[in-house]
Amino acid sequence: xxxxxxxxxxxxxxxxxxxxxxxxxxxxxxxxxxxxxxxxxxxxxxxxxxxxxxxxxxxxxxxxxxxxxxxxxxxxxxxxxxxxxxxxxxxxxxxxxxxxxxxxxxxxxxxxxxxxxxxxxxxxxxxxxxxxxxxxxxxxxxxxxxxxxxxxxxxxxxxxxxxxxxxxxxxxxxxxxxxxxxxxxxxxxxxxxxxxxxxxxxxxxxxxxxxxxxxxxxxxxxxxxxxxxxxxxxxxxxxxxxxxxxxxxxxxxxxxxxxxxxxxxxxxx
Amino acid sequence: xxxxxxxxxxxxxxxxxxxxxxxxxxxxxxxxxxxxxxxxxxxxxxxxxxxxxxxxxxxxxxxxxxxxxxxxxxxxxxxxxxxxxxxxxxxxxxxxxxxxxxxxxxxxxxxxxxxxxxxxxxxxxxxxxxxxxxxxxxxxxxxxxxxxxxxxxxxxxxxxxxxxxxxxxxxxxxxxxxxxxxxxxxxxxxxxxxxxxxxxxxxxxxxxxxxxxxxxxxxxxxxxxxxxxxxxxxxxxxxxxxxxxxxxxxxxxxxxxxxxxxxxxxxxxxxxxxxxxxxxxxxxxxxxxxxxxxxxxxxxxxxxxxxxxxxxxxxxxxxxxxxxxxxxxxxxxxxxxxxxxxxxxxxxxxxxxxxxxxxx
Numbered sequence: 001x002x003x004x005x006x007x008x009x010x011x012x013x014x015x016x017x018x019x020x021x022x023x024x025x026x027x028x029x030x031x032x033x034x035x036x037x038x039x040x041x042x043x044x045x046x047x048x049x050x051x052x053x054x055x056x057x058x059x060x061x062x063x064x065x066x067x068x069x070x071x072x073x074x075x076x077x078x079x080x081x082x083x084x085x086x087x088x089x090x091x092x093x094x095x096x097x098x099x100x101x102x103x104x105x106x107x108x109x110x111x112x113x114x115x116x117x118x119x120x121x122x123x124x125x126x127x128x129x130x131x132x133x134x135x136x137x138x139x140x141x142x143x144x145x146x147x148x149x150x151x152x153x154x155x156x157x158x159x160x161x162x163x164x165x166x167x168x169x170x171x172x173x174x175x176x177x178x179x180x181x182x183x184x185x186x187x188x189x190x191x192x193x194x195x196x197x198x199x200x201x202x203x204x205x206x207x208x209x210x211x212x213x214x215x216x217x218x219x220x221x222x223x224x225x226x227x228x229x230x231x232x233x234x235x236x237x238x239x240x241x242x243x244x245x246x247x248x249x250x251x252x253x254x255x256x257x258x259x260x261x262x263x264x265x266x267x268x269x
Numbered sequence: 270x271x272x273x274x275x276x277x278x279x280x281x282x283x284x285x286x287x288x289x290x291x292x293x294x295x296x297x298x299x300x301x302x303x304x305x306x307x308x309x310x311x312x313x314x315x316x317x318x319x320x321x322x323x324x325x326x327x328x329x330x331x332x333x334x335x336x337x338x339x340x341x342x343x344x345x346x347x348x349x350x351x352x353x354x355x356x357x358x359x360x361x362x363x364x365x366x367x368x369x370x371x372x373x374x375x376x377x378x379x380x381x382x383x384x385x386x387x388x389x390x391x392x393x394x395x396x397x398x399x400x401x402x403x404x405x406x407x408x409x410x411x412x413x414x415x416x417x418x419x420x421x422x423x424x425x426x427x428x429x430x431x432x433x434x435x436x437x438x439x440x441x442x443x444x445x446x447x448x449x450x451x452x453x454x455x456x457x458x459x460x461x462x463x464x465x466x467x468x469x470x471x472x473x474x475x476x477x478x479x480x481x482x483x484x485x486x487x488x489x490x491x492x493x494x495x496x497x498x499x500x501x502x503x504x505x506x507x508x509x510x511x512x513x514x515x516x517x518x519x520x521x522x523x524x525x526x527x528x529x530x531x532x533x534x535x536x537x538x539x540x541x542x543x544x545x546x547x548x549x550x551x552x553x554x555x556x557x558x559x560x561x562x563x564x565x566x567x568x569x570x571x572x573x574x575x576x577x578x579x580x581x582x583x584x585x586x587x588x589x590x591x592x593x594x595x596x597x598x599x600x601x602x603x604x605x606x607x608x609x610x611x612x613x614x615x616x617x618x619x620x621x622x623x624x625x626x627x628x629x
Binding site: 004006008009010012013016017019020023024093094095097098099100101102103104105267268269 | 289325328329330331332348349350351353354356357358360362364365366367368369373374377378380381382383425
């Protein structure tokens with residue numbers, strides 16, 4: 001055993017840790033899906049069925065809003081997959097100690113968390129499409145010519161959520177958890193262009209600028225770009241796709257860099 | 270990867286210093302010690318002495334400010350992965366993975382350490398049986414008692430066959446059965462060649478298990494020796510207590526004669542008569558104050574007094590060597606020996622002597 005290279009030791013530890021997380025989530029798959037899908041389910045029902053049904057929203061609104069809901073679902077599933085367990089682990093449970101003593105560099109333990117959380121996000125995101133189809137019926141409209149790009153956007157959105165989750169999980173102390181969730185979560189939720197397209201904010205310029213600081217905006221706009229079919233031959237305006245890709249990659253890189261650093265600080269003195 | 274020679278110590282710490290951020294004093298302040306392969310080494314000290322930090326450095330959780338530390342010849346700071354492969358840590362409080370079932374806690378731990386699937390399954394079952402957890406291996410740990418959790422953490426630690434085991438207050442808060450069981454296990458693991466570094470506040474535990482003991486305080490190691498040698502540190506901590514009956518109770522001078530002949534024995538620095546009252550602590554008047562703790566002597570009852578029974582305590586550098594001569598002296602003085610035993614300083618007395626009695 002001692003003759004194995006450091007690299008193969010670390011790789012084996014990394015995949016064993018990932019497997020642990022997968023086994024646990026697999027065992028609690030139904031609760032996980034319920035947690036991830038309850039909110040979007042009701043959103044779809046109210047915004048896609050009830051509001052248009054009573055004449056308070058146009059049918060086309062659903063097509064523009066669906067990518068936002070998909071984005072938010074992925075984002076939250078990924079973020080929750082890392083933040084809460086990490087806050088508890090680093091705070092007092094210390095169940096992570098066993099993994100920190102595994103023969104792999106400490107930052108990789110954090111990276112594993114991000115990758116696993118991203119997998120959760122992708123699963124939640126994939127399940128929401130049939131769900132939307134089932135609830136929206138005729139109003140379900142997703143263009144099918146950007147499927148590969150859509151898959152990429154789902155993955156990126158999950159990584160953005162997991163990255164932010166890592167930073168939050170390593171920064172927040174257990175006793176602050178409910179306050180921090182409100183302080184960080186709520187603004188993130190409502191400034192992220194999930195319930196409205198970014199271009200429509202032209203009239204409220206300052207708010208439009210504010211939304212650009214929220215990574216969720218780029219996720220929602222990117223998904224809009226890949227999902228919303230042209231209306232009357234016109235493509236729905238979104239943020240430029242290259243800007244979207246750039247901002248999302250930058251967000252992932254930034255949060256993972258900061259997150260692994262704060263993680264290391266929390267576990268190695 | 271360098272293969273360390275078999276004569277390198279299991280643990281080698283040189284001039285270790287740790288200064289935490291936001292702290293003005295060194296938590297560990299120039300500590301050096303070695304733990305031989307196959308040894309049980311005790312690290313003792315009051316809370317805040319620097320034990321946890323020292324162990325933190327050795328287990329890669331703390332980055333040292335200065336000095337070096339190595340395990341099986343591998344430098345802790347330079348090759349943490351190599352270190353993690355060779356050590357196992359059993360913490361004070363349970364950090365068991367509550368999301369997993371008991372058996373999985375072991376198999377996943379082994380998987381983290383590259384132990385093959387078949388081997389980890391076999392090893393997990395064997396260890397669970399050995400530690401009396403076999404029947405409840407498919408439960409989660411939520412319903413485990415403190416003693417069971419402790420045993421499970423030891424099983425987990427052994428899953429990847431480490432060379433060095435760190436035990437942090439292993440029997441803290443355990444019932445006597447669990448404590449005895451763990452002591453036996455620790456000894457037998459050590460006999461199988463495992464090097465063990467143990468911290469504890471239980472002096473009895475340290476005394477029973479450790480071959481050598483280092484006592485730390487304020488970031489420094491004060492002493493590092495075998496328990497027997499440490500106990501010799503206390504001046505006059507060694508005494509021979511002899512109870513005897515003067516046969517002819519009408520001989521009024523026999524009492525003084527006995528005392529004088531004991532006093533005359535070579536090496537005896539002081540003879541003290543243990544009072545017949547309710548309390549008779551060791552070294553009452555001139556003795557060191559620490560010695561008042563933990564010493565018990567059987568007071569002579571009024572009936573015994575009438576029957577001519579007296580108890581003397583003899584202080585000497587090596588009280589054990591006086592046994593024969595003292596018994597002889599009693600007989601020569603016309604008395605008979607009723608009881609004779611050595612009173613040694615306890616490890617706790619050594620600890621308090623070195624680190625003081627104030628609360629931390």
